Amino acid sequence: MKKEDTAAIRFQRERDELNNIVLKHAGKNLKRFYSLDSAVYRDGALPAKTKELLGFSTSLVLRCDDCILYHTIRCFEEGVTTEEFEEAVTIGLAVGGSITIPHIRRAMKNWQELLDHGLPGKGK
Amino acid sequence: MKKEDTAAIRFQRERDELNNIVLKHAGKNLKRFYSLDSAVYRDGALPAKTKELLGFSTSLVLRCDDCILYHTIRCFEEGVTTEEFEEAVTIGLAVGGSITIPHIRRAMKNWQELLDHGLPGKGK
Amino acid sequence: MKKEDTAAIRFQRERDELNNIVLKHAGKNLKRFYSLDSAVYRDGALPAKTKELLGFSTSLVLRCDDCILYHTIRCFEEGVTTEEFEEAVTIGLAVGGSITIPHIRRAMKNWQELLDHGLPGKGK
Amino acid sequence: MKKEDTAAIRFQRERDELNNIVLKHAGKNLKRFYSLDSAVYRDGALPAKTKELLGFSTSLVLRCDDCILYHTIRCFEEGVTTEEFEEAVTIGLAVGGSITIPHIRRAMKNWQELLDHGLPGKGK
Amino acid sequence: MKKEDTAAIRFQRERDELNNIVLKHAGKNLKRFYSLDSAVYRDGALPAKTKELLGFSTSLVLRCDDCILYHTIRCFEEGVTTEEFEEAVTIGLAVGGSITIPHIRRAMKNWQELLDHGLPGKGK
Amino acid sequence: MKKEDTAAIRFQRERDELNNIVLKHAGKNLKRFYSLDSAVYRDGALPAKTKELLGFSTSLVLRCDDCILYHTIRCFEEGVTTEEFEEAVTIGLAVGGSITIPHIRRAMKNWQELLDHGLPGKGK
Numbered sequence: 001m002k003k004e005d006t007a008a009i010r011f012q013r014e015r016d017e018l019n020n021i022v023l024k025h026a027g028k029n030l031k032r033f034y035s036l037d038s039a040v041y042r043d044g045a046l047p048a049k050t051k052e053l054l055g056f057s058t059s060l061v062l063r064c065d066d067c068i069l070y071h072t073i074r075c076f077e078e079g080v081t082t083e084e085f086e087e088a089v090t091i092g093l094a095v096g097g098s099i100t101i102p103h104i105r106r107a108m109k110n111w112q113e114l115l116d117h118g119l120p121g122k123g124k
Numbered sequence: 125m126k127k128e129d130t131a132a133i134r135f136q137r138e139r140d141e142l143n144n145i146v147l148k149h150a151g152k153n154l155k156r157f158y159s160l161d162s163a164v165y166r167d168g169a170l171p172a173k174t175k176e177l178l179g180f181s182t183s184l185v186l187r188c189d190d191c192i193l194y195h196t197i198r199c200f201e202e203g204v205t206t207e208e209f210e211e212a213v214t215i216g217l218a219v220g221g222s223i224t225i226p227h228i229r230r231a232m233k234n235w236q237e238l239l240d241h242g243l244p245g246k247g248k
Numbered sequence: 249m250k251k252e253d254t255a256a257i258r259f260q261r262e263r264d265e266l267n268n269i270v271l272k273h274a275g276k277n278l279k280r281f282y283s284l285d286s287a288v289y290r291d292g293a294l295p296a297k298t299k300e301l302l303g304f305s306t307s308l309v310l311r312c313d314d315c316i317l318y319h320t321i322r323c324f325e326e327g328v329t330t331e332e333f334e335e336a337v338t339i340g341l342a343v344g345g346s347i348t349i350p351h352i353r354r355a356m357k358n359w360q361e362l363l364d365h366g367l368p369g370k371g372k
Numbered sequence: 373m374k375k376e377d378t379a380a381i382r383f384q385r386e387r388d389e390l391n392n393i394v395l396k397h398a399g400k401n402l403k404r405f406y407s408l409d410s411a412v413y414r415d416g417a418l419p420a421k422t423k424e425l426l427g428f429s430t431s432l433v434l435r436c437d438d439c440i441l442y443h444t445i446r447c448f449e450e451g452v453t454t455e456e457f458e459e460a461v462t463i464g465l466a467v468g469g470s471i472t473i474p475h476i477r478r479a480m481k482n483w484q485e486l487l488d489h490g491l492p493g494k495g496k
Numbered sequence: 497m498k499k500e501d502t503a504a505i506r507f508q509r510e511r512d513e514l515n516n517i518v519l520k521h522a523g524k525n526l527k528r529f530y531s532l533d534s535a536v537y538r539d540g541a542l543p544a545k546t547k548e549l550l551g552f553s554t555s556l557v558l559r560c561d562d563c564i565l566y567h568t569i570r571c572f573e574e575g576v577t578t579e580e581f582e583e584a585v586t587i588g589l590a591v592g593g594s595i596t597i598p599h600i601r602r603a604m605k606n607w608q609e610l611l612d613h614g615l616p617g618k619g620k
Numbered sequence: 621m622k623k624e625d626t627a628a629i630r631f632q633r634e635r636d637e638l639n640n641i642v643l644k645h646a647g648k649n650l651k652r653f654y655s656l657d658s659a660v661y662r663d664g665a666l667p668a669k670t671k672e673l674l675g676f677s678t679s680l681v682l683r684c685d686d687c688i689l690y691h692t693i694r695c696f697e698e699g700v701t702t703e704e705f706e707e708a709v710t711i712g713l714a715v716g717g718s719i720t721i722p723h724i725r726r727a728m729k730n731w732q733e734l735l736d737h738g739l740p741g742k743g744k
Contacts, residue, residue, distance in 0.1 A: 018725035021732050025702055029412050030710045036408065037718045040218045040401050045207035050174055054181045054212060058219045059719065061182045061347075063560065064683065066722035067219075082521055083169035090526045091175060094164045095182045095191075097345025098533045099309075099555065102562035105514035112517050142353035145360050149330055153536050154338045160532065161346045164525050183347065185719075187436065188311065190350035206397055214402045221717025222409045223431065223681075226438035229390035236393050266477035269484050273454055277660050278462045284656065285470045288590045288649050293579035298546055299587060305550045306557045306591045307471065312435065314474035315591075331541035339547060342536045343554045343563075412714045417703035422670055423711060429674045430681045430715045433595075439715075455665035460674060466660045467678045467687075469593025471557075559684065578645055586650045594657045595679065598686035601638035608641050 006113045007106075009120045011069050041074070049078040053088050060092035060100055060107065068107050076114045085111055130237045131230075133244045135193050165198070173202040177212050184216035184224055184231065192231050200238045209235055254361045255354075257368045259317050289322070297326040301336050308340035308348055308355065316355050324362045333359055378485045379478075381492045383441050413446070421450040425460050432464035432472055432479065440479050448486045457483055502609045503602075505616040507565050537570070545574040549584050556588035556596055556603065564603050572610045581607055626733045627726075629740040631689050661694070669698040673708050680712035680720055680727065688727050696734045705731055 005013075023031070041051045052074040059067035075085060089107065093100055129137075147155070165175045176198040183191035199209060213231065217224055253261075271279070289299045300322040307315035323333060337355065341348055377385075395403070413423045424446040431439035447457060461479065465472055501509075519527070537547045548570040555563035571581060585603065589596055625633075643651070661671045672694040679687035695705060709727065713720055 015725070018729050022725055022728045025706050025728060025731070027416075027703075027706050027710065029408060030706065030713065032404070032408050032411075033710070033713050033718075036401060036404050037218055037721070039404075040211075040215050044211050044399075045205060046177075046211045050177065051211070051215060053170075053174065054177060054215045055219065057178045058181050058185045058216065061186055061345075062219070062719045064719050064722060067719055081169060083523075086521050086523050086526065087164075087168050087170045087175070088178060090523065090529070091164050091178045092182065093345070093526065093529050094161055095179065095186070095345050095347055097309075097341070097343050097348070098529075099343055099558045099560050099563055100345070101533070102560060105511070105518055108518045108521060109514050111521070139353070142357050146353055146356045149334050149356060149359070151331075151334050151338065151540075153532060154334065154341065156528070156532050156535075157338070157341050157346075160525060160528050161349070163528075168523075185717075186347045188347050188350060191347055207399075210397050210399055210402065214399065214405070217402065217405050217717070219717050219719055221681075221713070221715050221720070222405075223434045223436050223439055223715055224717070225409070226436060229387070229394055232394045232397060233390050235397070263477070266481050270477055270480045273458050273480060273483070275455075275458050275462065275664075277656060278458065278465065280652070280656050280659075281462070281465050281470075284649060284652050285473070285590055287652075288583075288587050292583050292647075293577060294549075294583045298549065299583070301542075301546065301550060302553045302584060302587045303591065306553050306588065309554045309558055310471045310591070312471050312474060315471055329541060335536075335540050335542045335547070336550060339536050339550045340554065342533055343551065343558070409714055412707075412711050416707050417701060418673075418707045422673065423707070425666075425670065425674060426677045426708060426711045427715065430677050430712065433593075433678045434681055434715070453665060459660075459664050459666045459671070463660050463671060463674045464678065465593070466657055467593050467595055467675065467682070469557075469589070469591050469596070471591055472593070579647075582645050582647050582650065586647065586653070589650065589653050594653075595682045595684050595687055597657070598684060601635070601642055604642045604645060605638050607645070 006117050006120065007069060007110050008073050008114065011066065011073075012120055015066075015070075049075075049080060052078050053080065053084070057088050057092045057095075060089070060103060061096035063096070063100060063103050065103060065106060068103055069110055072107055072110050073114065073119070076111070077119060082111070082115070130241050130244065131193060131234045132197050132238065135190065136197075136244055139190075139194075173199075173204060176202050177204065177208070181212050181216045181219075184213070184227060185220035187220070187224060187227050189227060189230060192227055193234055196231055196234050197238065197243065200235070201243060206235070206239070254365050254368065255317060255358050256321050256362065259314065260321075260368055263314075263318075297323075297328060300326050301328065301332070305336050305340045305343075308337070308351060309344035311344070311348060311351050313351060313354060316351055317358055320355055320358050321362065321367065324359070325367060330359070330363070378489050378492065379441060379482050380445050380486065383438065384445075384492055387438075387442075421447075421452060424450050425452065425456070429460050429464045429467075432461070432475060433468035435468070435472060435475050437475060437478060440475055441482055444479055444482050445486065445491070448483070449491060454483070454487070502613050502616065503565060503606050504569050504610065507562065507569075508616055511562075511566075545571075545576060548574050549576065549580070552581075553584050553588045553591075556585070556599060557592035559592070559596060559599050561599060561602060564599055565606055568603055568606050569610065569615070572607070573615060578607070578611070626737050626740065627689060627730045628693050628734065631686065632693075632740055635686075635690075669695075669700060672698050673700065673704070677708050677712045677715075680709070680723060681716035683716070683720060683723050685723060685726060688723055689730055692727055692730050693734065693739065696731070697739060702731070702735070 056071035059071050180195035183195050304319035304323055307319050428443035431443055552567035552571055555567055676691035679691055
C-alpha cells in the first residue's frame with residue numbers, strides 16, 4: 001500500500017483482489033447474486049443517481065464502511081453534489097441515530113478526498 | 125377499529141393517539157428530535173420525493189413495519205410511481221437480503237391499498 | 249384475552265404460557281442461559297434499578313417490543329420515575345434514531361398504563 | 373381466519389396471498405431474487421436439512437418471526453428432530469443473546485403445534 | 497500515529513480531525529443532531545454517570561467500536577468503577593449475545609489502558 | 621506482528637491476549653457466559669461440524685468479522701469442504717443481502733489462507 005493512496009484507491013484494489021478469490025470458489029447461486037447486485041442500480045424508472053443514493057443511505061444505516069465507501073464513490077461518479085450528499089447523510093443519521101456518526105465521519109472524509117483528488121484512475 | 129379501514133388509516137389513527145402520550149411526557153430533547161425528524165425530509169438540494177424514497181429504503185433494510193408504512197404513504201403522496209416504488213423495494217431486497225421479504229410483502233399490500241383506495245382522508 | 253387487560257397483563261400471561269413450552273423442550277445449555285439472564289439484573293455494584301434501565305435501553309435500540317415491555321414493567325417495579333424513564337427513552341432515540349420511534353410510542357403507552365393501573369396483579 | 377388454524381396454516385395462507393401482490397408488481401430483478409432464494413436451500417454439497425437449519429438460525433439471530441416460522445416448518449419437513457431443533461435454537465440464543473428469547477418462545481410454540489398437528493395440509 | 501499512544505488518544509485525535517470535515521459540510525439539521533447528541537447525556541433526572549452507562553451499553557449491543565470507546569472514556573471520567581463497568585458489560589453480553597464478545601475484548605483492553613494511563617491529556 | 625502471519629494466527633494471538641484482560645476483570649456471570657458459549661458448539665444431537673456451520677452463518681448475517689473468522693477456522697478444523705463452505709456463504713448472502721459481501725470477501729480470503737497454509741500451529 002502506498003502511503004499517498006486515497007481510501008477509494010485502496011478499497012478498489014483490495015476489492016478486486018478479494019473478489020477474485022470469491023469468484024474462484026463461487027458456485028452458480030453466488031454468481032447469480034453478484035450479477036443481480038449490479039443490475040439493481042442501473043437506470044430504470046429511477047435514474048442511477050437516485051439508486052446510488054438509496055444504496056448509500058441503506059449502507060449507512062446498516063453501518064457497513066466498505067458498502068458506504070463503494071456507494072460514496074458511485075454517488076460522486078453519478079454527479080451527486082456535496083449538498084445532496086450531505087442531505088442523504090443527514091437522513092441516514094436521523095433514521096439510524098448517533099450510532100451512525102463514526103461511519104458518517106469516515107464517509108465525509110472520503111467525500112472530501114474525492115472532491116480533492118477526483119475519482120480513482122481519473123483525477124480531478 | 126372498523127374492519128374495512130385500510131392499513132394506512134389504522135396506522136395514522138394509532139400513531140396520532142400514541143404520539144399524544146409520548147408528547148405529554150416528552151422533555152425538551154425528545155421534542156427536538158421529533159422536530160428534526162420532520163425537517164430532514166423537506167425539499168432541499170434533494171426533492172422531498174427522493175428523500176421519502178431514502179426514508180422508505182432505510183426503513184426497509186432496518187425492517188420496521190410502521191416506519192415502512194409511514195414512508196410508503198409519503199412516497200405515494202409525493203407522486204412516486206409503482207415502477208419507481210418497485211425499484212426502491214428491489215434495492216432494499218438486494219442490500220438487506222431475504223430477511224426483508226416479509227416486510228416487502230406487507231409494503232406491497234399497503235401500496236396496492238393506496239392504489240385501490242387512495243390516500244387516507246382524500247380518497248382516490 | 250379479556251379486552252380490558254393491560255398490555256403488561258397480556259404479556260405476562262403469554263410469556264408464562266410460552267416459557268412453559270420452551271422449558272419442556274429445553275436442554276441444559278438453554279436452561280443455563282435462562283438462569284444467567286435473570287442473574288445479570290440482580291443488585292450488585294450497580295443497583296437493580298440502573299440495571300433495568302440498561303436492560304430497557306438496550307432492548308429499545310435493538311427494537312424488540314416484548315423485551316422493551318418486560319424491562320418497562322421492571323423499571324416501574326424498581327421505582328424509576330417518569331422523568332427518569334423519559335430520559336432513558338431519549339438516549340435510546342438519540343443512539344438508535346427515528347427507527348425506534350414506533351417502539352417508543354408503544355413503550356410510552358405501556359408506561360402510561362402502568363401509571364394508570366399499577367403493576368399487574370398488584371394494582372395501583 | 374379460522375380460530376382453530378395453526379400458526380403454520382395462517383402463515384402459509386397469508387404468505388401466498390401477499391406474494392401474489394408482490395409478483396403482480398415485480399420487475400425482472402425482484403423475480404430473480406425470489407428464484408435465487410429458493411435455489412440456495414436445495415440439496416447440494418450440504419443436504420437440504422442442514423441448509424434449513426442454517427436458514428432457521430440466521431433468521432433467529434436477525435429476529436424475523438415470519439422467516440423463523442417459514443424455516444421452522446421446512447426443518448420439520450426435512451425431518452429435523454426436536455433435540456436437533458433445540459440445539460439450533462440454543463446456538464441462536466448464545467450468538468444473538470436474550471433479545472432473541474421472545475422469538476424463541478414463539479418458535480417453540482410453533483414447533484409444538486407441528487408436533488401436535490403435523491404439517492399444514494398433511495396432518496400428523 | 498505514535499506507537500505509544502493509547503487507543504483513547506488515537507481515537508480523540510482522529511475524531512476531532514474528522515468532525516472538522518463533517519462540520520465543514522454540515523447543514524443546519526446535521527448540526528442540530530450533533531447538538532442534541534451532546535444534550536441527552538447531561539445531568540438531569542438521571543445523573544450523567546448513569547446516562548453514560550446507558551450510552552455504553554446501547555453502543556455495545558449495537559456493536560460500534562468507536563461509540564463503545566467514546567462512552568468507555570466518558571464512563572471512566574464520570575467515576576464508574578471497574579466492578580460497575582464489568583456489570584454493564586455483562587448485561588450487554590446477555591442481551592446482545594456472543595456476537596458482542598470481540599467488542600467486549602476491545603472495550604476491556606481500553607478500560608485497562610485507562611486504569612493504567614489515566615484519561616488522555618490528564619494522566620493517571 | 622510478523623508480516624507473513626496469516627489472519628488466523630494474528631487473530632488467535634490477539635484473542636488470547638485480550639481474553640486474558642477480560643477474564644482478569646470478569647465476574648461470575650461473565651465467566652458463566654464464556655463457559656456456556658463453548659458448550660453450545662459441542663457434539664450433541666447435531667454434530668460439531670453442523671454447529672460450526674450454524675455459528676459461521678449466524679456470524680455472517682450479523683456481520684462480525686472476528687466471529688466469522690473464529691467459526692471459519694473451526695469449520696476448517698471440523699472438516700468442512702470448500703463446496704460446503706461456499707454453500708453456507710451463499711445462504712448467508714441470500715438471507716443477509718449484499719451488505720454481507722465485504723465480510724464474505726474477507727471470509728473467502730481467510731478460507732483460502734487455511735487451504736494454503738493449514739491450521740495455525742498445525743501446518744498444512
